Amino acid sequence: MAEVSLDELKKLVVENCVLKIKPEEIGEGTPLFGPGSVGLDSLDALQLTVAIEQQFGIVINDAEVARQALQSLGALRRWLAQQPGVGAK
């Protein structure tokens, strides 16, 4: 299965969360939430779960799963890779 590219995820986060930074400014390990992070909040977390469902067809119903998967873009990429049927579009 083709992996989802990091660039694709950077674009997803910047567009969905209306960030005023360029996608390339987010590193693979940069935390998305909390101190020293990109600065996302709970609304962004919900927005990202909707965007992930829309783009990859994966439903995230569990808040703990969402918390783990949305720690960073790297974590999201690894989590997506483990989901059956997910591929780059």
Next chain:
Amino acid sequence: MSERVVVTGIGAVTPLGLDFPTTWQRLVAGEDAAAPVALFDVAGCRCKQAAAAQLPDLPDFTPKRLSRLSRASRLALPAAQEALANAGLLDDRRRSRLAQLALSVSTTGGGMALGEQFLRAMLGQPSRARQFFRVARYQSQNQVHDLHEHLGFRGPITIVANACASGANAIGHGADLIRSGRCDCVLIGGFEALTELIYVGFDCLQAMSPERCRPFDVARNGLMLGEAAAFAVLESESHARSRNATILCELAGYGHGTDLHHLTQPHPSGVAAVAAMRQAITEAGCHASDIGYVNAHGTGTLLNDTSEGAAFAAVFGEDGAIPSRMRISSTKAAIGHTLGAAGSIEALFAMAALQSGQLPPNLNVRQPEPIVAANLVAVGERQDGMAATLTVNLGFGGSNAALVFKRYDQGAVHRARGGGHRPPLELAICGMGAVLPSEVPQQIQGLQVTTGEHTVLCVDRNREPLATLQNESRVRRASPITLYMLAAAQQALAAAPAISRDRLGIVATFNTGAVVATRRFFEGIVQTGQRFASPNLFPETVFNSPTSHVAAVLGVAGPCSSLVGDDTAWVNGISVAAAWLANGLVEHVLVIGAEELDPIAIDAYQRAGWLSPPTRTGFVPSEGAGALLLGRAESGKGLRIAQWTEGFTYRQRSEALSSAQECLAQFPKDVLRCRNAPHNWFHHIEEQLSDGKTLSLPYRGDAFVASAAWSTIDAAEAARREGRRILLPVWGLSGQCSALLLAAG
């Protein structure tokens, strides 16, 4: 000394009943109205239930007139009629006995279902979206006009849109109007009809329970939406007694504050709710221990109930626990969260509990939150002989409000709020700020600034300070109107850098509000389906979100209110600010008028035939913001608003001239009157009013309340420049002429 405010009549239409007595009887019996949503399609939503109301028959209406009423008006009219009848103010023809009666009402959605029909048609098949009257009738002032028309009264109107706390704020404002001596009788109320946009919004936030709403249960998982209308008649004690009215209770205290923590989440310790409740209790001249029952906001969401429980413990706790004699319930599991009506209907429940001793139960609790476990009301409970009850509401945007009702005691000594000030007769203008549209039309974000031959004036958001303000993290998702408001507010504050933010309030006024966010959110529903509606956008569609962002960036945690209406809402805003200043609630108030443009709104104006060619006689859509920093003025000194009048509505265009004359006759004759409406429907009225020299103000397009704010700034500068008092009429598109008198000296 200011007067006591008493309640003399109540009325409601709720999911539990077509009137208040039926609602109350079923509520205290432990019934709930949860049912599958049938009003609109919810196939793509995670949740499927709500508490819908049955619409009462309106026998006086022909089918044609009935078909023109929004669902919100269908709820509001019978509720208001019941309240007037209950107060002995309805005549044999079921119309108000008082020809003049002020209204202070609240809603979040107004007649949104009509707006949705228009949006859906525009986004799907624009060629079929010709029924402009539908979109024109969605705005909240139309429901108020329905009340005026069908209940036969007129008077100043204030429409509060502070999200879920609006209802309590509208009641508090009604009390302020009476205490300040501006009115002796006010009809207050809230109304909210279920609509798809709002339902999908709460669904995408995953704030609704997919099964049962369980307020204050440890396993709660969300709220249930509902719809309702609830009204009450407030009077000064002397007015009520002079007509031998039955006094139900006293509205003794009102408190409000703003939670800056987050747009949609309350602070975990409920700081703003604590402040609002303490303020209301203090104003009522009681102690926390005098409160026998609290109607909680209790939405049933994880965060609300935790925060509110902490607030109750802070306000009512003794030795670390809330005494069990204090009874608490949320009534939202029974009738749902009715948003703009919640504060109103819940206030009625707090009044009924005080009067009857019956308590409305907190339904669906299996394992209560420990902090309120000893306090939650069970079915069948009573608490007789209570001295006072309290209701509290927490809203999106951090709007928090509380009301205290006391048993009416004719002989009691009254503690006047704020030392019993009358409102300041004059308001000092301590600072002014404006964000104006570019004189040269510019293209912004896909907006066609000229549609055919029509000119549109837009703000250039790439210019400073807007370009920098966009980088504020709090406003990154916000509709552009927020930036305009923030820049205008900062400019007004820059003139008085030393003022205390702790003693500052904000009153924001809107006509269309955050229309860009609303269109984008609904566009998402239409294009990608309810399931993929945007949780990031929905909160930005709420009227008071821009106000909340401005408060957060400026650090204003005091009272903040959002008012909606036509252009004259700007003058309502000044009046609300005056009441706050008169009551000593704050030292300064920022009053902001702001609008933003969106292609869909421009299309709506075009379909209405408003966009005549770009001449001075045509309607030119515009956007931006204006702000005034107001304080108490020493009489006759400094730049100031020396007098203001909230004009009455009229029901027919033919009454517009007499309505304007009535308003302007209240001002001195030796003033210079502005010609403020050379470009719109009121041109001919201004011509007829012409009585010698007038002052023409710059024209920057039609941006409703923002235009009113700009004109006020222009008139203030003219007063300073010319050394004369300047009278500024403010014309409301939906039928009102209000006016301000600007002076310098």
